[in-house]
Amino acid sequence: MTDISSLEPVATFCGNCNCGCPQLFVDEAAPAERRIVITDDFGQQVQMSADQFGSIVEEAKAGKLDSIAIV
Structure with a gap:
């Protein structure tokens, strides 16, 4: 497992709390x-x-992840 303590995040997904967002x-x-x-x-x-x-980003842009139910 990579030690991320020295890395700067490129993106934080959520960011509305201090829950350890992805x-x-x-x-x-x-x-x-x-x-x-x-x-x-x-x-x-x-x-x-x-x-x-x-590849994941391209699939998402093409709408292939749109059917995932987000509750």
Whole structure:
């Protein structure tokens, strides 16, 4: 697991509280396949390549995630 304490978040998702909101980081020192780091509010994280993250962003922009029910 990457130590994110020295990384600056690129984006914070929520930001309306102090609950440990999910955040997006770019770890330039990590191997290319683990450079993007997404954390959740439970202290877990996902690491992926910039290409993998770009694919998620493109799918979201194309509306492929619109059917996910947000309660």
